[in-house]
Amino acid sequence: xxxxxxxxxQTDRPVRARLAPSPTGALHLGNARSFLxxxxxxxxxxxxxxxxxxxxDSPRVKPESVRQTIEDLRWLGLDWDQSxxxxxxxxxxxxxxxxxxxxxxxxxxxxGRLYVCRCSRKDVAEAASAPHDTALPALEGDVYPGTxxxxxxxxxxxxxxxxxxxxxxxxxxxxxxxxxxxQANPARQLGDYVIAKFQNxxxxxxxxxxxxxxxYDQGITEVVRGDDLISSTYRQLAILKHLNWAPPNxxxxxxxxxxxxxxxxxxxxxxxxxxxREAGIRAESIVGYLAHSIGLIDQRADVTAQELVGExxxxxxxxxxxxxxxxxxxxxxx
Ligand SMILES: [Zn+2]
Numbered sequence: 001x002x003x004x005x006x007x008x009x010q011t012d013r014p015v016r017a018r019l020a021p022s023p024t025g026a027l028h029l030g031n032a033r034s035f036l037x038x039x040x041x042x043x044x045x046x047x048x049x050x051x052x053x054x055x056x057d058s059p060r061v062k063p064e065s066v067r068q069t070i071e072d073l074r075w076l077g078l079d080w081d082q083s084x085x086x087x088x089x090x091x092x093x094x095x096x097x098x099x100x101x102x103x104x105x106x107x108x109x110x111x112g113r114l115y116v117c118r119c120s121r122k123d124v125a126e127a128a129s130a131p132h133d134t135a136l137p138a139l140e141g142d143v144y145p146g147t148x149x150x151x152x153x154x155x156x157x158x159x160x161x162x163x164x165x166x167x168x169x170x171x172x173x174x175x176x177x178x179x180x181x182x183q184a185n186p187a188r189q190l191g192d193y194v195i196a197k198f199q200n201x202x203x204x205x206x207x208x209x210x211x212x213x214x215x216y217d218q219g220i221t222e223v224v225r226g227d228d229l230i231s232s233t234y235r236q237l238a239i240l241k242h243l244n245w246a247p248p249n250x251x252x253x254x255x256x257x258x259x260x261x262x263x264x265x266x267x268x269x270x271x272x273x274x275x276x277r278e279a280g281i282r283a284e285s286i287v288g289y290l291a292h293s294i295g296l297i298d299q300r301a302d303v304t305a306q307e308l309v310g311e312x313x314x315x316x317x318x319x320x321x322x323x324x325x326x327x328x329x330x331x332x333x334x
Contacts, residue, residue, distance in 0.1 A: 001293060002031060005079070006033060007140060007325060012090075013219065013221050013246070014047065014219075014221070015042055015045045015046065015047025015064070015141055015222060016042070016047055016048045016049070016050060016218070016219050016220055016221050016222070017037050017038050017039070017042035017047060017048070017049050017054070017221075017222045017224060018038070018049070018050040018051070018052050018078070018214075018215070018218065018220050018221075018223070019038060019039065019049060019050070019051050019054075019073060019078065019080060019218065019312050020051075020052045020054045020121070020211075020225075021035070021053065021054065021069045021073070022054040022055060022093065023053055023055060023061050023066045023068070023069045024055075024061065024070065025065075026065075026068055026069070026272040026273065026274050027069055027072035027073065027138065027249070027272065027273045027274075028271040028272050028273065029271045029273075029286070029289075029290065029324060030226070030256035030263070030264045030271070030308075032072070032076060032273055032286070032290060033225070033253070033256060033290040033293070033322075034195050034224060034225055034226050034253050035076070035078060036076065036287065036290050036291070036305060037162070037224050037251075037253050037294070037312065037317075038074050038089050038222075038223075038224035038225070038246050039078045039079075039193075039305065040171065040218070040296075040305070040308055040311075040312045041222060041224055041251070041312055041314075042222065044309045044311075044312055046135060046239075047221075048081040048082065049078075049079070049080040049081055049082075049224070050080060050082050050083060050220065051070075051073070051080040051082070051083035052083070052094065052214060052218065052220050052326070053066055053069070053094060053208070054094050054211070055094050055292055056094045056101075056205065056206070056210040057209050058069075058202075068274065068284075071195050071275060072273040075273060075277055075283050076273065076283055076286070076287060076305060077283055077287060077304050077305035077306060078305055079283055083216075093132050094210055094214065095185070097213070097214070098205070099251055100213060100217070101205035101209055101210050101213055102203065102205065103121070104204070104209065104212075104213050104243070105163070105195065105196050105205055105209060106142050107243075108165075108239070108242070109163065110315060111242065112162060113165060113166055114163040114165055114166065114195060115148060115151075115152075115153070115163070115164055115166055115192075115244055116148065116151075116153040116154065116155050116162075116163060116164075117144075117147070117148040117153070117160065117161065117162045117163070117164045117192075117194070117217075118148060118153060118159065118161050118162075119147050119148060121131060121146075123147065124144055124147075125142055126135070126269055127145040127147055128142035128143050128144065128145055128191075129142075133292045136184075136185055136188045137189065137192070138189055139184060139186075139189045139190050139230075139231040139234075140190070140231045142191075142192030143188070143189065143190060143191035144164070144193065145191065146191070146192060147316055149164075149166065158199075159198070160197075160198060161197075161198050162194045162195075162196065162197045162201060163194070163196045163197075164192040164193060164194055164195065164196050165192055165193050165195045165208075165235065165238060165239070167186045167187035167190070167191075167192055167238060169185065169187040169188070170185065170187070171183055171184070171185050172185070172186055172234055172237065172238070174233065174234075174237055174240070174250065174253055176233075176249070176250050176251060177229070177249055177250065177251040177314055178251050178252060178253065178314050178317060178319060179230075179252060179319055180228075182230065182233070184231075184234060186234040186235070186238065187314075188258040190234060190235065191219070193206075193208060193235050194206050194208075195208060195209050196209065197302070199297045208232060208235045208239070209239065209245055211236060211243075212239045212240055212243075215248055216240075216243075216245045221248050221249060221323075222248055222249045223248045223249065223250050223251065224251045224253060225251075225252060225254040226252065226253060226254075226255050227253060227254055227255060227319075228255060228263075229252065230252050233250050233252070250316070253294070253317065254294075254318060254319055254321045254322065255320045255321050255322075256271075256293070256321065256323075257263070257321045257322065257323055257324070258324065259325050261323075264324060268324065268326070269326040269334035270326075270334055271324065271326075273286065276330075276333075279333055281330070281333070282302065284302035284303055284304055285302050287301055287302075287303055287304060287305050287308070288301050288302045288303045291303060291308055291311070291327060293322045293324075294307060294316070294317055294318055294322065295313065295316050295317055295318050296311050296312060296313075300321060
């Protein structure tokens with residue numbers, strides 16, 4: 001097994017972070033905290049913030065949900081220097097950048113980095129359940145076993161198929177600003193992944209490709225996001241490395257979870273920012289809770305996002321998930 005080295009990110013570019021909400025659900029405490037950290041990190045380095053609306057996986061997003069998301073971010077006290085917003089505040093959605101994504105996809109196809117896969121979801125699940133290498137455990141979900149990898153299938157316009165990225169069978173490593181050295185063999189621990197899908201007569205690039213192209217085109221130098229995306233970083237770095245594009249700094253922050261240790265969801269009560277706002281809770285209270293919950297301030301206090309600029313020290317930020325209990329934090333509210 002050879003060691004594929006991923007170059008360290010360039011640090012000589014001006015700092016630019018992004019807030020990249022997907023407007024499929026309202027902002028809740030968990031993603032709000034990741035956005036707050038992304039914004040704080042950029043601002044205290046004197047950097048810029050870019051607002052991007054990530055709707056690639058859900059192109060039929062309603063304009064109201066986009067507006068709601070923007071309103072939530074502003075209520076929290078976050079601002080941005082550039083965005084996908086036009087003058088009338090209607091965002092140019094990520095789905096509007098399809099031609100650019102398809103251009104990069106074509107480049108990857110021509111370079112032989114992708115192959116056609118006709119496996120159904122069920123095929124993948126069945127094949128993945130067969131015994132495999134236990135020394136290299138799966139990083140998430142089912143590992144695609146490479147059924148179509150050497151089949152040299154041609155894309156057929158009338159059929160359902162996907163383009164998959166072909167990982168080299170090699171260890172990859174990179175450094176997370178918060179978690180340190182990360183290493184894995186993505187070919188074995190993640191499996192080749194879908195980078196575009198042909199469905200309903202059109203080729204649709206996957207989030208993994210769109211995010212890489214957007215980060216590059218928008219000059220993003222720092223990506224702060226939930227640690228559920230750590231394994232995606234291997235996928236994105238593989239594309240970046242092939243294109244010879246400088247990777248951003250990655251910082252994966254812990255999630256907010258419910259008392260049952262599961263990711264925050266409806267069953268844990270209504271944790272949407274809009275709910276708190278409508279219930280008369282001030283933004284300073286929420287920002288204070290978020291900052292305290294991740295170790296930015298020692299005592300729970302009402303504070304604005306702006307007042308926290310300068311308080312973010314990654315050495316002090318916890319890597320453990322935060323348990324949110326409604327009755328403890330906001331008794332009687334939900
Ligand atoms: Zn396949």
